[in-house]
Each structure stands twice: as C-alpha cells, then as structure tokens.
Amino acid sequence: MPADDVMIRFDKVVKRFGDNVVLRELDFQARPGEHVTLIGPSGSGKTTILRLLMGLERVNGGTIQVGDEYLSHMRRGDKLVPADERHLRKVRRRIGMVFQQFNLFPNMNVLRNLTEAPISVLGQPREQAEARAKELLDMVGLAEKLTANPAELSGGQQQRVAIARALAMQPDVLLLDEVTSALDPELAAGVLDVLRDIARSTDVTLLCVTHAMKFARDISDRVLMFDGGKIIEDAPPAEIFDSPREARTRDFLQSVIET
Numbered sequence: 001m002p003a004d005d006v007m008i009r010f011d012k013v014v015k016r017f018g019d020n021v022v023l024r025e026l027d028f029q030a031r032p033g034e035h036v037t038l039i040g041p042s043g044s045g046k047t048t049i050l051r052l053l054m055g056l057e058r059v060n061g062g063t064i065q066v067g068d069e070y071l072s073h074m075r076r077g078d079k080l081v082p083a084d085e086r087h088l089r090k091v092r093r094r095i096g097m098v099f100q101q102f103n104l105f106p107n108m109n110v111l112r113n114l115t116e117a118p119i120s121v122l123g124q125p126r127e128q129a130e131a132r133a134k135e136l137l138d139m140v141g142l143a144e145k146l147t148a149n150p151a152e153l154s155g156g157q158q159q160r161v162a163i164a165r166a167l168a169m170q171p172d173v174l175l176l177d178e179v180t181s182a183l184d185p186e187l188a189a190g191v192l193d194v195l196r197d198i199a200r201s202t203d204v205t206l207l208c209v210t211h212a213m214k215f216a217r218d219i220s221d222r223v224l225m226f227d228g229g230k231i232i233e234d235a236p237p238a239e240i241f242d243s244p245r246e247a248r249t250r251d252f253l254q255s256v257i258e259t
C-alpha cells in the first residue's frame, strides 16, 4: 500500500475517442475499503473509467494507479512508459468487475464458474478454491445451486453468481457497472441486497456505476457526480442527494427515477 493509503488514483487522466474528449484531466482517488459511486448523465464517461481500470481502454494522457502500482504505465529505469499487456494483466488481477450482462461460463456449473480462475490464474489448490467458492455462494444466498448450470438460474441468481465469481479472485477493488439494469425490479432488489451485505462485510474497495439512487445512498461513502468529462461534485451521499450544491447535479437527480 502506498504511504498515503490510496487504492485508486487517477491523475490528470485524459481519454479521447477521436475528437470526442470523454475525460478531461480527471483527478480522483479512492481509499482502501472505500465505497465510491459514480453518477451522471448518459455519455459522461462513467463506464469509460471502469474500462480504463480493467485495461480495456488506454489513457491518452495522465496516469492511473492501483494500490502501489501504476496500471496505465510501468517503470523503466527512472522513466514511466505506457504499460504493456503483461504489466496490465498483472495489475488488473487486483481488480474484479461485474457487468450488466452476467457473462457466466455457460458450459460450467456454478461451482466451476467460481473455481476456474482461482485455480488456473492464482494457482490455488482445488480444495481451497472449492471451500472458498462454497463460502461465497453462501454469502450470495445460493449455497444450494452449486451443481446447477447457469441456464437453470434466473437473471438475478446469475448475477449473484457473477458477483461471487469476481470475489473468488480476492480482488482489492470491485467494479460494478449497472449490475441490475438488465433485471426485473424484484430480481434487482435481491442483487442489491447481496451487494449491501458485501459492502458491509468485506474490506474490498467498491467503485460503482449505477442509476439506482437509493442503492447508491445506502452503500456509498462518497458519490461523485460527473459531467462534461469532469467531477463536478464529490460528497457523502446524504449531501449529494439531499442538498446538492451544483445546479447540474440537481437537474440530473430530478431526471432519474428513485429505485
């Protein structure tokens, strides 16, 4: 851990797609174990931030650090140079992600979905990986679905397996991108309850993009409001939701339906 105890650090990050400048010298940090939610209008760059952290996009300027390591760059002598694939893969291992679409391995049962990467990537012994997988399935309320195939599960159950699968890799950071937007409201509620438990009971750093504002209020330590490629407001949820300082935050909040 770096001396100043930061888990995620964006330093003057620029991201462009052609002429479209999505992030403009973006600075932000999250402390270890902090739960940070990103809100803002469609197209403001929230998903791009998560994709940069997953190494699925590269920065056009600035640097990204995860814990004590650069993600966007690597050290060569006393210089920083853009990260190569191998370096990206190494740092990215500290980060888990759950997407809107659950993307479970369709040909593997639930247990194998959870143990595959811990065994093949982390080199965990099978018994250890299976014991942890069972604990995690218990945590997400699916202990009895160990041998089920993904196709036999509801969307909400699949998403709970996807969350358990991400945690099985023992990430320092868990990224959540609109994890309930493909689900019916009652299934979404079950997934959000599981995430509330995880937020309370683990020390993983959470970075969450959601339009579920009530959920954001419940789990977040901080909410960041994005607009125009910048953070325009950064405050605890009670402040953002009850007394936003910025007119653009107020307008945005009025435009979303509370869920």
Ligand SMILES: Nc1ncnc2c1ncn2[C@@H]1O[C@H](COP(=O)(O)OP(=O)(O)OP(=O)(O)O)[C@@H](O)[C@H]1O
Pocket: 017, 020, 022, 040, 041, 042, 043, 044, 045, 046, 047, 048, 049
């Ligand atoms: N691969 C890409 N190629 C070109 N443009 C892209 C690409 N990915 C994202 N963009 C553009 O970047 C901008 C930010 O997109 P992003 O998905 O990060 O926004 P968002 O805030 O997550 O929006 P939403 O709430 O709708 O998911 C948009 O203008 C989008 O069109």
